[in-house]
Amino acid sequence: MFVFKKNKTENNYDISYFYENMVILYGIRYAKNMKLFSKQDLQNLSYTALMELPEAVFWFDKDAKLFEVNNVACKKWLYSREELLRLSIFDINPNMSHDIWAAHWETKQMDRSTFESSHVRKDGSEFPVDITDIFVKLKGETYSCAIVRDISERKQKEAALRGALLEIKELKEKLEAENNYLQEEIEVQNNFGEIISNSKKFKQTLKQIEQVADTASTVLVTGESGTGKELIARALHQLSRRSNRPMIKVNCAALPANLIESELFGHEKGAFTGALSKKLGKFELADGGTLFLDEIGELPMDLQAKILRAIQEGEIESVGGHELKIVDVRIIAATNRDLQKEIAKGNFREDLFYRLNVFPIHSMPLRERKEDIPLLIRFFCEKIGSKLGKKITDIPQKLIDRLMDYDFPGNIRELENLIERAIITSRTKKLSIGDWFNTNKKIVKADNFLTLEMHQRKYITEVMKHCNWKVSGANGAANILDMPPTTLYSKLEKLQIKRSNESAD
Numbered sequence: 048m049f050v051f052k053k054n055k056t057e058n059n060y061d062i063s064y065f066y067e068n069m070v071i072l073y074g075i076r077y078a079k080n081m082k083l084f085s086k087q088d089l090q091n092l093s094y095t096a097l098m099e100l101p102e103a104v105f106w107f108d109k110d111a112k113l114f115e116v117n118n119v120a121c122k123k124w125l126y127s128r129e130e131l132l133r134l135s136i137f138d139i140n141p142n143m144s145h146d147i148w149a150a151h152w153e154t155k156q157m158d159r160s161t162f163e164s165s166h167v168r169k170d171g172s173e174f175p176v177d178i179t180d181i182f183v184k185l186k187g188e189t190y191s192c193a194i195v196r197d198i199s200e201r202k203q204k205e206a207a208l209r210g211a212l213l214e215i216k217e218l219k220e221k222l223e224a225e226n227n228y229l230q231e232e233i234e235v236q237n238n239f240g241e242i243i244s245n246s247k248k249f250k251q252t253l254k255q256i257e258q259v260a261d262t263a264s265t266v267l268v269t270g271e272s273g274t275g276k277e278l279i280a281r282a283l284h285q286l287s288r289r290s291n292r293p294m295i296k297v298n299c300a301a302l303p304a305n306l307i308e309s310e311l312f313g314h315e316k317g318a319f320t321g322a323l324s325k326k327l328g329k330f331e332l333a334d335g336g337t338l339f340l341d342e343i344g345e346l347p348m349d350l351q352a353k354i355l356r357a358i359q360e361g362e363i364e365s366v367g368g369h370e371l372k373i374v375d376v377r378i379i380a381a382t383n384r385d386l387q388k389e390i391a392k393g394n395f396r397e398d399l400f401y402r403l404n405v406f407p408i409h410s411m412p413l414r415e416r417k418e419d420i421p422l423l424i425r426f427f428c429e430k431i432g433s434k435l436g437k438k439i440t441d442i443p444q445k446l447i448d449r450l451m452d453y454d455f456p457g458n459i460r461e462l463e464n465l466i467e468r469a470i471i472t473s474r475t476k477k478l479s480i481g482d483w484f485n486t487n488k489k490i491v492k493a494d495n496f497l498t499l500e501m502h503q504r505k506y507i508t509e510v511m512k513h514c515n516w517k518v519s520g521a522n523g524a525a526n527i528l529d530m531p532p533t534t535l536y537s538k539l540e541k542l543q544i545k546r547s548n549e550s551a552d
Contacts, residue, residue, distance in 0.1 A: 098118050099117070099118065101119060103196075104116065104192065104194055105193045105195060106193075107193065109188075109190075111148050113131055113132055113136070120195070123168075125168045125169040125170055126169050136148060139167055140165070140166055141165060143164075159180060159182065160179075162177075164176055176196060177196045179193070181193075220327060242279075244419050245419055249416045252279070252410070255408050256279060259283065261286060262287075264405050265358065265379070266407075266408060267343075267381070267404045267405070268380070268407075269407060270381075270411065270412065273459055274412055274413070274458045275410055276381040276383075279410055280337075281294060284339075287337070287377065289336045292333075292336030293336050296339045297339070298341045300341075300342040300538070300541075301537060304347050307350055308353065311350070312363045312366060313325070314326050314365055314367050328363065328365060330374050334374045334376060335375055336377070337377045343380040344384035344395060348394070348396070351395070355396065355402055361374055361376070386404075412458055413458045413459055413462065414455060423462055424446075424462070424478075427462070427466040431466060435470060437473070439473065441475075441476055441477040443477065443478070446478060456506065460529050464527055465484065500542065503542060507538060510524045510528055511539075511544065511546075516546050518532050519532040
């Protein structure tokens, strides 16, 4: 009845072929050997076994016309036998064309193949199938016998597994990105590890921190440069329920305008030139934690709308992506600018300001909390002395009085840098300040005060001159100003500070 193809390497019939037709073939051979049945009986037995197979069987002729099916094919494909036998392969397999069938018939005769495709039921529903197609000969004609298995359940499991693997991959990438970020944070740790204060005025600020820390409310920290705005943000995070998740920091002034969006929202591979791989943005890294947007007043106008949407809706979209992602992020923003003046100038969105200004906290300048100067001097002597390998045990009261008489326009950061220089130049365990520190005060009229921007320009220019215009490195201005070199370059460009202007100062 059948013509079998022998295995190419063994002098026997292909074992897998026998397994695929185990009921029919084994039954026939057994019956012949035992001489229990007539030829007609054997044909009836084979046909009955074929009809009752748990897998669907379709018989096609060379023209792709169905001429026989078993019971499972009718049941699972929702057709009657008469309806199925009026169809062709093209009616039940949407992936099959006349050209594909002709090529399939030409190359696979007297052989078998297994492949995946899809079939369509009578009700129009499409489902994935695994097909083993066997070509057989009968009375000089070649026919195709397709054993078809519904693999919907297997595909669902595979999809679930792929989804789980993708989720694991994304979690792994997120953890790696968080780890890299935290490693960077360790290298550029904040100026001091805890808030140092004995000021009655500053206690009001501490009370505000305590009031809002354990909420999800957005906080706007304002104040001059060097007053410890980031320290307040860290205190807010550490006292919150999100303290077991990271606080992710973004310095809006330190990043080029064309990279801020990618830094905040991430980007897909190939989103722009140089995007060689997918990158998670700071919003995703801060999911479940806190996002600290430092120097928010420097944010470009076109990005302010996207930040507003992310805060209001909790939704972000990566650069080059088309899928909205839900994030749970607590926002703390900080600025040394008067944002209401920036709104009047058209540099800052009013709706974003009101969304950020839910709970404002003002970080006081050092000149308004001078009673903290002695505490800070001792703290910095211990911290910096340990780092430099020099122990300071004697801090003269005259030195403390001298520093308390100074207004510190650079605030706590300026005091820390001053103490570091004093420790370096002190030859004994007694802290001393040389002639390089001048606390002479000038009496000026109110209308002659410098604006904050003018003061920044003057102060940074003086530091640059002192460092012979070297920006980075151990003796660079960025190190003295305690800011990343990229931030200093941005400040130099923004404030139009150039070495060519030195002679004009």
